[in-house]
Amino acid sequence: MTAASSPAAAPHRTSVSTHILDTSRGRPAGGVAVQLSVRDGDGGAWIPHGASSTDADGRCKNLPDLPEGTAQVRLRFEVAPYFARTADHTPDTPDTPDNAEEQQDAPRARDSGPDTRTRGPFFPEVVLTFAVDPGEHYHVPLLLNPYGYSVYRGS
Template sequence: MSTSSTASVSTHILDTSVGRPAEGVAVHLSARSGGSAHDGQGGDWQALGGSVTDADGRCKDLPALPEGTTHVRLDFAVEPYFEKKQADAQQDAPANRDSGAAVFFPEVAITFAVVPGEHYHVPLLLNPFGYSVYRGS
């Protein structure tokens, strides 16, 4: 049993379209304290900083959450990742060029509730036209 008075958060991204980690994705962390936005008791979001995914798709240096945090938001800037991936693919195989369609999900924002003393690992499973998340371990 943890005796910490704050929750902690970690994440990683797997690009399911290629079965590999998504490297170079900027991830920003925000937190708020108090109730939920629906009950009118939630505080304002506080930007805490961010990180960039490494070669394993992991952010190993996300900022710590402040005491009293009840909700966390992870913002993943996935558009630059997919644009680079598309540019690399076109360079490698020009005959397979796409129609130049924009990225369908330019960013992914995940908001979740936390309890002091708990660790929350929130992986993002990503592909060009969809994503899913879950509470990992």
């Protein structure tokens, strides 16, 4: 093989994908804006690198590959508009003594009441920062509800 016909070594890409499951509804969270920022290992300034939104399956697969030298990534999820859109689609809570709400020890007046249409969700955005190594793929699922969230490195 000549140098002109030999395949070039494929560069190792570093990439990120994510998806969101709304655990309060048991469904994917579609239409959530996601911003991707990067920075080098020196703790420098965050550099915007890409943006997208989750599809109907709650997945965001089209974020750009990370630039060489990226050591940390930040994903910012704009969840307030999603909860505003879905607030009218949550089932009503029965008003009976057997209601789980009535059985709780927590006070009835809360800072983050159940009507997210007037107050908004407790977490209007979710911001995740994580370290990356060159050549790896990072899938970072977000399990979301109006009053909490959980994340992990998926596969």
